[in-house]
Amino acid sequence: MDRGSAGVRRARRPGGPLGVNRAGRRPVALVDDRRYEGLTPGQALDLIPAEYRHPLLALADSVAVASTELPLLVVDLRGERGRCVRVVAAELWGIENNLSGANMDFEEFAGAVGDDGVFRGF
Structure with missing residues (x-):
């Protein structure tokens, strides 16, 4: 496991920023596969099946x-498909x-990103 993968896994632990949310579920599914590195x-987007319904x-x-801070690159899948923001x-x-x-x-x-292009909350 490389440093990046380890960092994401730590963030998914209970109490971590990607851990179980207030609704009692994980907001993200982790895909840890080196074949996708560098995409x-x-x-x-080209790899996402048509029936994928997440936003x-x-x-x-x-x-x-x-x-x-693990500023993830978040890609819009609904409104302006492919638009990105760091979060x-x-x-x-x-x-x-x-x-x-x-x-x-x-x-x-x-529209609420900081001067560095990263969203850190409202």
Whole structure:
């Protein structure tokens, strides 16, 4: 297991930013397969089956795993398919919950990024 994979796994532990959310479920499913390493968001989109119904895809790319904040690359799958925003792992649950429940749009999160292009919450 490499450093990036280990970091994502730690984040998924109970109490971690990608652990069980307030609704008692995990907001993300982890796919740890080196065949997908280095994929661009466009290439990843091409692999998603038509019946996939989740509102987003979160990629733990080289930028994400290089930071202790784990700023995941989140890809919009509904509104403007393929639009991306970086989101610290600790805030992924909020985006997933609000997009899944249609409470907010992807644009609201993309418009609330910091000067460095990373969403850290409202």
